[in-house]
Structure formats: structure tokens, C-alpha cells
Amino acid sequence: MVTSHKARLLCALCVMLGSCKSPTKPTDSDGGQTNRLTVTYVRLDMRGSTCRRPVSLPGFLDCEAVVVVRLNQSTESGFISAFMAYPDSGSFYHGEAQAAAGEVSIRMVNNYIPRCPRFPYTTTLTIRDGRQSPATGPVLLTRSITFDGGCTD
Numbered sequence: 001m002v003t004s005h006k007a008r009l010l011c012a013l014c015v016m017l018g019s020c021k022s023p024t025k026p027t028d029s030d031g032g033q034t035n036r037l038t039v040t041y042v043r044l045d046m047r048g049s050t051c052r053r054p055v056s057l058p059g060f061l062d063c064e065a066v067v068v069v070r071l072n073q074s075t076e077s078g079f080i081s082a083f084m085a086y087p088d089s090g091s092f093y094h095g096e097a098q099a100a101a102g103e104v105s106i107r108m109v110n111n112y113i114p115r116c117p118r119f120p121y122t123t124t125l126t127i128r129d130g131r132q133s134p135a136t137g138p139v140l141l142t143r144s145i146t147f148d149g150g151c152t153d
Contacts (some may be wrong), residue, residue: 031078039140042068061113075099080130087117116151
């Protein structure tokens, strides 16, 4: 309680003397302006109609998907990549796009779908800063995705 009264007194004194200034923008410890990248999930389009059976791997499916995210600014690398296991950890969708502020569509491909998963199927979509290879950029967003169906062998 005493600390609270001291803080109020100090604040009032500062205001009366006009020697205290409020920061106009938050700053980092180095004094630079804070400018944090935010990534928001918008939608995932699995594009089931674009699946095809590759001649070299009969019985397998080769599919496309598009994930759309919203960025408040460009990423540090200028690229953004997406990864999503489907239907298991050995088979995954992957893709990249240039990253500018606004909505960014990332075209993903999965060249190795040996079978449809058991539904409902839950996986994780991971969005990273940087190109898809190597996938070592910082993780910007992870989102759990559940599929109720949509794949046919």
C-alpha cells in the first residue's frame, strides 16, 4: 500500500513539473521500435479435385492444397513456408510463398499419399519464416486441423 502511494506521488510530481514524457510507441531493450510480426490463419483449401495418381507409384495419390494466412508485415526472410503431415508423419503437404503484408496464399503439394487416413483425422499445420528447404526458420504459427472426410482411395 505504501509503494502505491509513493508511485502516485511521484507520478503527480512528474506531471506538475512537466519533466515526464509518456512513450509514444513501445520500444525494445535496445531502444528500437517494437515491430512484431503477427500471422493469422484464414483458411485451408484441400483441392481434392486436383489429386492424380502418378504413373510411377500406382495406388498412391499426388495432391495439392492451399493455405491462406494474413501477415501484418513481411517476414524477415521475405518468404513463408507451410508443412502439414497427411495421412501420417511420412507423408506431408509442403509449400512456400513470398511473404508480404496482407493475405498470402501458400500452394502446398503432397507427392506421397499412400492411403486415406481414418476419419476424423487430426494433424498440425505449421507456418515458418523462410523457404521450405531447409525447414529451419522460426515457427510463426501452428494450428490443429481436423478432417472429417474427403479422401477416397
